Amino acid sequence: MSGDQSKDVIVLGGGAAGLMCAAVAAARGRRVVVLEGSKRCGKKILMSGGGRCNFTNLYSTPENFLSANPHFCKSALARYTPADFIAAVEAHGIAYHEKEKGQLFCNESSKQIVAMLLQECAAADVEIRVRAPVESVARDGAGFVVHTEAGSVRGESLVVATGGLSIPKMGASGIGYRIARQFGLAVRDTRAALVPFTLNGGQGKAFGALSGVGLDVEARCNDAYFDAGMLFTHRGLSGPAMLQVSSYWQPGDTVAVDWFAGADVEQWLTERRDARPDARLATVLAERLPRRLAQSLCNEVGKASLGNHRLRQLDDQACAALATRLTEWPFTPDGTEGYRTAEVTIGGVDTGALSSTTMAARDVPGLYFIGEVVDVTGHLGGHNFQWAWASAQAAGAVV
Numbered sequence: 514m515s516g517d518q519s520k521d522v523i524v525l526g527g528g529a530a531g532l533m534c535a536a537v538a539a540a541r542g543r544r545v546v547v548l549e550g551s552k553r554c555g556k557k558i559l560m561s562g563g564g565r566c567n568f569t570n571l572y573s574t575p576e577n578f579l580s581a582n583p584h585f586c587k588s589a590l591a592r593y594t595p596a597d598f599i600a601a602v603e604a605h606g607i608a609y610h611e612k613e614k615g616q617l618f619c620n621e622s623s624k625q626i627v628a629m630l631l632q633e634c635a636a637a638d639v640e641i642r643v644r645a646p647v648e649s650v651a652r653d654g655a656g657f658v659v660h661t662e663a664g665s666v667r668g669e670s671l672v673v674a675t676g677g678l679s680i681p682k683m684g685a686s687g688i689g690y691r692i693a694r695q696f697g698l699a700v701r702d703t704r705a706a707l708v709p710f711t712l713n714g715g716q717g718k719a720f721g722a723l724s725g726v727g728l729d730v731e732a733r734c735n736d737a738y739f740d741a742g743m744l745f746t747h748r749g750l751s752g753p754a755m756l757q758v759s760s761y762w763q764p765g766d767t768v769a770v771d772w773f774a775g776a777d778v779e780q781w782l783t784e785r786r787d788a789r790p791d792a793r794l795a796t797v798l799a800e801r802l803p804r805r806l807a808q809s810l811c812n813e814v815g816k817a818s819l820g821n822h823r824l825r826q827l828d829d830q831a832c833a834a835l836a837t838r839l840t841e842w843p844f845t846p847d848g849t850e851g852y853r854t855a856e857v858t859i860g861g862v863d864t865g866a867l868s869s870t871t872m873a874a875r876d877v878p879g880l881y882f883i884g885e886v887v888d889v890t891g892h893l894g895g896h897n898f899q900w901a902w903a904s905a906q907a908a909g910a911v912v
């Protein structure tokens with residue numbers, strides 16, 4: 514391995530959190546090395562937001578995060594806000610726009626965010642070593658020694674920023690969890706999140722033909738609900754609403770879909786019935802829903818011929834029952850597409866073992882965990898990067 518073999522700070526992982534932390538620490542005068550396993554840094558940033566990186570969310574609050582301890586993220590998020598990251602983006606002349614609901618994207622390319630982080634690292638003399646997959650870590654006096662395929666490096670502080678398990682092809686590895694366990698920190702069970710659902714069996718058959726159909730819905734699962742787009746795929750259910758509720762879903766749970774996204778369907782159905790008693794139900798539903806979906810829903814309500822019913826055949830009670838069904842449509846996914854396509858990993862290093870102000874392991878002086886490897890997971894919409902920046906800043910200011 515070329516370069517200095519001894520540093521003040523060793524950062525494992527050159528992703529969003531690792532690069533940010535390295536730049537912040539080096540700007541304080543610390544000698545920092547980043548060890549990145551793949552051949553380039555920031556691969557997930559590059560593929561994020563459809564190539565435009567949804568780098569933060571104007572309305573990010575602690576309520577946008579899941580964790581066994583929902584209070585843990587508050588301190589770091591309060592001390593490094595979306596406005597702070599926006600200021601950095603503006604200082605680098607990166608043009609951006611709000612897509613919806615506070616989600617900020619680069620106008621041009623995610624490459625600009627990676628370039629910005631690499632420039633900040635270069636300006637502060639951070640050494641970045643790529644193709645340096647970390648194999649093991651050990652205590653070395655008061656510091657640490659890290660062994661990689663390309664040699665070893667020693668340092669006073671060790672920052673683990675190796676991310677979660679999602680998208681193994683992008684370099685995801687479980688090493689951060691292994692290091693945590695090695696030093697006696699608890700790791701909470703992990704599972705894929707912000708991930709499409711799979712539907713097999715009856716529901717798969719009934720809705721499989723709708724692949725490509727999309728609409729805005731309200732999706733609910735275990736007390737969480739999201740108004741957002743939904744998309745049928747040939748494997749099951751996707752789109753932002755489904756990705757969001759997937760973070761709250763456990764095997765066996767039902768996801769309820771309101772096809773009318775909060776509108777008063779009972780009133781609408783009775784009004785349509787009174788105005789157009791001879792209209793077919795499927796035709797009327799298709800005024801508000803994609804035609805193929807309207808037909809499938811009618812077929813699935815239980816009576817194959819319902820779609821051909823005239824509205825006058827629905828009395829008030831039938832209208833009310835139908836409205837309830839259409840606003841609480843139950844799906845029972847077989848599973849999710851898993852880490853292969855998940856945007857994030859839920860669970861990870863137990864926050865009980867970490868300081869919420871510095872991300873330091875309470876019982877292991879010099880050891881820090883930041884970003885997705887920690888048991889803090891954001892909603893879709895720029896929150897996960899905001900956590901990466903904020904937790905990186907918290908550690909970078911003290912390592």
Ligand SMILES: Cc1cc2nc3c(=O)[nH]c(=O)nc-3n(C[C@H](O)[C@H](O)[C@H](O)COP(=O)(O)OP(=O)(O)OC[C@H]3O[C@@H](n4cnc5c(N)ncnc54)[C@H](O)[C@@H]3O)c2cc1C
Binds near residue numbers: 530558646677896898
């Ligand atoms: C397709 C996709 C789109 C996304 N879009 C968005 C979005 O638009 N907005 C948003 O907020 N979030 C988005 N996310 C989530 C976001 O990318 C992550 O939450 C964020 O990247 C986490 O940052 P991190 O630095 O903790 O981990 P990562 O960015 O995953 O970085 C970890 C780094 O560690 C390296 N590494 C792993 N193991 C080793 C090892 N053994 N040795 C050395 N290096 C190692 C990896 O190669 C990687 O570079 C998206 C995720 C995906 C998969």
